[in-house]
Amino acid sequence: xxxxxxxxxxxxxxxxxxxxxxxxxxxxxxxxxxxxxxxxxxxxxxxxxxxxxxxxxxxxxxxxxxxxxxxxxxxxxxxxxxxxxxxxxxxxxxxxxxxxxxxxxxxxxxxxxxxxxxxxxxxxx
Numbered sequence: 279x280x281x282x283x284x285x286x287x288x289x290x291x292x293x294x295x296x297x298x299x300x301x302x303x304x305x306x307x308x309x310x311x312x313x314x315x316x317x318x319x320x321x322x323x324x325x326x327x328x329x330x331x332x333x334x335x336x337x338x339x340x341x342x343x344x345x346x347x348x349x350x351x352x353x354x355x356x357x358x359x360x361x362x363x364x365x366x367x368x369x370x371x372x373x374x375x376x377x378x379x380x381x382x383x384x385x386x387x388x389x390x391x392x393x394x395x396x397x398x399x400x401x402x403x
Contacts (some may be wrong), residue, residue, distance in 0.1 A: 298348045316395035324383050325390040331353055334379045337394055355381040368397045
């Protein structure tokens with residue numbers, strides 16, 4: 279299990295980190311390789327459902343994704359999509375998924391946190 283936290287990427291090439299880790303797996307002769315690329319960001323305050331939808335739709339559009347399943351309610355906001363431009367995917371109920379967007383609101387910090395992962399989020403949100 280490898281987790282890298284990047285606060286600022288001056289090269290603007292997050293996928294380069296993913297490729298470096300894959301090379302490490304190969305050099306270590308790893309037998310089973312599952313990788314998840316996950317991003318998160320936060321907004322001050324509680325975003326409205328319309329704001330969440332706008333951000334989510336834009337992220338999926340930027341990845342040339344098509345929505346496969348969505349649960350767009352504030353309590354458990356998550357959207358799954360598939361993009362032919364992303365090679366990895368998982369099958370769920372015979373549907374290909376390789377993009378997940380989810381959101382949560384942290385009341386103590388008054389922040390809305392949005393997660394984007396491929397193929398799916400690998401931790402609690």
